[in-house]
Amino acid sequence: QVQLAESGGGLVQTGGSLRLSCTASGLRFSAYTLAWFRQAPGKEREFVAHIRYNDDTVYYADSVRGRFTISRDNAQDTVYLQMEDLKAEDTAVYYCAADWGFTGSTIPEDNMDYWGKGTLVTVSS
Numbered sequence: 001q002v003q004l005a006e007s008g009g010g011l012v013q014t015g016g017s018l019r020l021s022c023t024a025s026g027l028r029f030s031a032y033t034l035a036w037f038r039q040a041p042g043k044e045r046e047f048v049a050h051i052r053y054n055d056d057t058v059y060y061a062d063s064v065r066g067r068f069t070i071s072r073d074n075a076q077d078t079v080y081l082q083m084e085d086l087k088a089e090d091t092a093v094y095y096c097a098a099d100w101g102f103t104g105s106t107i108p109e110d111n112m113d114y115w116g117k118g119t120l121v122t123v124s125s
Contacts (some may be wrong), residue, residue, distance in 0.1 A: 002026040002114050004096050009119030012086055016123070022096030023117055033102035034072055034079040037109060038092035045095070049081065050107045059105055063089075077094040086123045093118040115116075 008020040020036070035050035049060045049070040058070050069082040079096055097112035 002098075004098060004116035006094065006096050006116045006119040009094060009121045011122045011124060012045065014086065014088060014123055016086050016125045017088065018083045018121060020083070020094055020096075020119060020121070021090065022079045022081075024077045024079075024098065024114075025041075027098065027114065029077040030074045032100055032113075033099045033107065034070075035107050035112065036070060036079075036081045037095045037097060038090075038121075039095070040089070040092040045109060047107065047109065048094070050102075051079065052102055052103055057097040059107070083121070086121075088123050088125045091121060091123045093120050103107055 003025045004022055006022045012018050031053055033050055033053045036048040037045050038048050039045040047061050048064055051058045051070045051072050067085045072079045095118045096116045098114045099112050
């Protein structure tokens with residue numbers, strides 16, 4: 001049974017930092033491209049970042065580029081999202097997701113094979 005478990009969410013002030021983690025089990029982690037999505041209250045889920053399985057190339061949404069960093073540790077079956085200079089508009093439930101063998105630059109939400117349950121990030125102004 002495949003599971004993705006996010007952690008690290010919480011309440012932080014504007015300008016603060018958080019690091020989210022997502023640990024996978026039940027899959028061959030190194031063969032999956034990993035992504036972070038988020039869903040703000042009253043809005044649709046949106047792409048945040050992804051890291052390719054084959055070469056660790058990373059991609060970011062324009063809204064987070066330069067502030068967020070995605071990384072992975074295949075030995076720990078974990079993907080991270082380091083978030084800096086947080087803004088109120090970053091408040092959302094953050095989800096990690098896995099897509100087997102994806103090598104593109106734009107990763108559709110519908111492509112994802114597995115999803116975590118999400119972790120809430122609240123940025124207070």
